[in-house]
Amino acid sequence: MANSRAQIGERLILIIGCIFAAAIPFVVVPLALLVALIAYLLKRWRIIQPDAPTIGDMFYRGQVAVTTRVVLLLLFGTLPLMLVKTHAGALSLWFVYNVIVLFLVVLDVIISPRPENLVIERRMPRKLSIGRDNHIEIIITNSSHRPLSLELIDEFPEEFSGDRKNITLELAQRTSRSCSYAVKPLRRGCYFFNRTVVRFRGLLELVVFQQEYGEACRVEVYPDIAAISRFELRMKRGQMAEAGLVTERRRGCGSDFESLREYVKGDEFRRIDWKASARKNKLITREFQSEVNQSVLVVLDCSRSMGAVVDHLTLLDHAVNSALILGYQVMKKGDRIGLLAFSDRPHIFLPPGRGKAHFYSFTRHLYAIAANRVEPDYETVLRAISASRLRRSLLMVITDLTSGEAVNKMLAAVPMVSRKHLTAVISVLDPKLQEIANAVPENVDAVYDKVVARSMIERVAGLSRHIEKIGVATMLITPRQLNSKLLSHYLQVKMRSQL
Template identity: 30%
Template sequence: MKRLFKHTYLTFRFFIIAIAFVVLFILAYLYPGLLEIASLLFFVAVGLVLIDLILLFKQKGISASRILPEKLSNGDDNPIEITLQNNYNFKTDLLLIDEMPFQYQKRDFEIKTQLNKHDKKKITYTLRPLERGEYYFGNLNVYVNSPIGLVTRRFQFAKDAMVPNYPSFLQLRKYMLLAFSNKLFEYGLKKIRRIGHTMEFEQIKDYVTGDDIRNINWKATAKRNQLMVNQFQDERSQPIYSVIDKGRAMKMPFEGLSLLDYAINATLVISNVALKKQDKAGMFTFSRKVENKVVAERRPSQMNKILETLYNVNTDFSESDFSRLYIDIKRSLTQRGLLLLYTNFETLDALHRQLPYLQAIAKNHLLVVIFFENTELHKLTNLEAHNTFDIFQKTIAEKFMYEKKLIVNELQKHGIQSILTAPEHLTINTINKYLEIKARGLI
C-alpha cells in the first residue's frame, strides 16, 4: 500500500472531472432531479479510477535504462541515450524527467513520448558541459498513463551515476587526421607554403627533374657519375610546450566556456598533433607559480598523462606572475623548443608590463603568444547606432579592437610571434601556426 501511494499521482484530467462533479452536485442541490444522475456518474468515475490503478500496478509496467558515456567532453555536445520498454498490454503515454547534474541548474527538463504495447524505443538527448569535474546524475523518472488517463504511475531507474567531464577529447579526434594530412585549409584556413630547408638529413637519391639543384651532393655525384641530391625531412623530436596562463585574465567566458577551458581544450589537441608529428609534447600552467608540469616526451602514455593533468587544473584566477614564469623556464627548459603561451591582453599597457619577461623567454625559445579577440565587441561594432550613447559605445568598442591589433604589432616588433584569435577558432589557428612553424623550419 505504501508503494502504491508513493508512486501514484493524479492527472490534470482527474481534477477536471472532480471539478465537474462539484459543479454537478451543487446543481443537484438546486435541482434535486440531478442528484441520482450525479451519484451514478460519481460511482462510474470511482470505478474508472480503480480500473486505472489496476491496469497500471498489476503488470510489470515499464523498463528503462540510461546509457552514459564513460566520460564527457568539455564544451561539446555529448549524447545521452535512454532505452524504454513497454511491458503493458496497451498503449501508454510517457513523461521522462531525468535528474541532471547540478551544474546545469535545469529543473524543467522533460521528454514526452508514446509507446505501443510491448514496444521498445531509444531516445537520445545531448548535454554540453562547460565546467571540468564530476557530473552526478540523479534518478531517471518515468511517469506512465494508461488510455483512461486519470492516474499516473511513477517508475524510477538509474540512480546516482557519476561521469567525469574531461577536456574536449571529441575535438581532439576531429582535428587529429586533418592536422596530420595538412587538410586544415578545408576548414577555411590558408594552405601553407614550405619555405627554406630543414636540417634533418634523410637520404641521398638520384636527381630527377624538379629537385632543388642546391641540394646536389657533388661527392656522391662524382662517385656514381650521375647527379645525386640530398633529401631532407622535417626536423623531429623538438620539445613543444603548451604554457597556460590560469590567472584572472583567463576567467572571461565566451558562450559559457571560460578562456582557460578554451586553452585547455586547444592544449590537448595540439599535444596530440605534436606527438603524431614525432615531436615531444609537454605542458605547464602558471599564475602565482608554475604548476601542473608535464615534461615534454614522446612516450605512448604521454597523451593520457597530459589529459589527466589538464582535467585536474584548478585555479582561483589570481594575478599572473610572468617573472616567476621566466625564472622557471630559464631553470628547467635547457633545450630550445616551441612555447605556445595561452594568455590574454586587453590593453597595450598590460602587454608592456609583461613584455620584458616575454622578450627574455624569446631569447632562448621560439615563443608564440596566443591571445583572444573579444567577439562581443565585434557584435557591438556591427550594430546600427540610433543615438549618442550608441555612437559612444561603438567608438569605445572599436578602440579596444584596434588596441588588440597594436598588441600584435608590438610583439612582432620585438621578434615575438603571436596569434590573435576568436575563442571558438583557437584550436584550428593554433594547429595551423604549429604546422607553419614546422614547414618553415623555425625549430
C-alpha cells in the same frame, strides 16, 4: 519507512471499508468480493506479478496518483445531495457512487501495467566535450501485454544547456524503443545526471504511475575532444588552407637524413650525394625530413581576463580546446608536448613528453584548469621557465594582452626567456571589442564604449609591436582562429628547422 506507511494505509482502508460494509453491505460486500476475484485472476494468469507492490504501498511511495478525471467524478457525486429531497436517500446514493468511483480507481491500478514492467537504460559517453552537442540516448523496454503512452523526464545538470521539454512517446506491448536528446556543457568539470523519471496513465486514465529508473550517472566534461576528429577530417579534405593553415610538406626541408633518391630537375645541387652518384653512375639526391622529438610547451594564462565569455565559452575554454588539438598534432609528428598553467603563480606544470600515456596526462591536466580572479604574473612565470633545465622548446604563451598593467611586466621578462627558447605570444581577442570599435555610436554611452574599445585595441597593437621588436612572434587573433593559427605556427617552425 515506506513499508510501515503502506501497512498503516492498508489498515485505514480496511477500517473504512468495514464501516462502509456495515452501512451499505448490499453494495460494498459484492464490490469487495469482485475486486478480490479480479486481483486473484490477474495474478493467476500472471498479468501482474505475485510479488508486485501492493496498492497501498504504491500510493504511499508516490508511484501512483489519481488524475483530474477522478476529482471531477467525485465532484459530480455531490449532485445527489442537492437533487434528492430526503437526506437518507441522498446519502445512500452518495455512498454508492463514491464506492463505485473507488472501485474503478482500484480496478485501474490492478489492470494497468505496473512500473516494474518497464526497463529504462541511458546510454551516453562518460566524457563529454565542452561547448558541443553531446547526444544522450534512452532505451525503453515495455515487457507488459498492453501498449503504453509514456512521458519521460531525464534531468541533466543545470550547467548544461539543452531542451528540457518532457519526451512523450507511444510504446507497443513487448517492444523496445529509443529516443535521444542533446546537451551542451558550458563548463569543464564533474557533473551528475539524476535518475530518469517515467510517467504513464492507467488504462481507464484514472491513475498516473510514476517511477524513477536507473541510478545517478557521473560524467566528466573535458575540453572539446571531438574537435580532434573534426580537425583531422578537415585536414584530409584540404579545407584548412582557407583558414591559413600550412599543411603541405616541403620536399627536402629539415635536417634529419631520411633516404636517397634519383635526382630530378629542380633539386638543389647541395643535396646531391656525390659518393652515391659515383657508385650508381647517375645523380642521387639526399632526402631530409623534419626533426622529431622536439619540445613544445603551451603556457596558458588562467587569470581574471581569460574568464571573459565569447560564444558561450570563456576565453580560457577556447584556449584549452586549441591546446588539446595542438597537443594531438604535436604527438602525431613525433614531438613532445608540455603544459604550464599560471595566473598570479604557476598552478600546473607538465614537462614535455610523448606517448599515449603522456597525452592522456596532458588531457587530464587541461581538464583541471580553471580561471582565477587574480591578475597574471608574467614576470615570475617567464623567469622560472628561463631558469629551469627545460631544453630549447617552442613556447606558446596564450593570454589576453588587454589584462591591464600586468602586461607591462611581461616586456621585461620576454627577452630573457627568448634567448633560450623560441617564443610566441598569442593574444586572444574578444571579437565584440572590434565590433564596438567599428560601430556607429547612437548615444553618449555608445560613444564612450567606442573610445574605450579603440584605446584597448591600440594599446594591444602597441604592445604587440614592442614584443616583435624583441624578436618574439606575436599573434592577435579571435577564438575561432586559435586552432588554425597555433598549428600553422608550429608547422612553420618545424619546416624552417628553427628549433
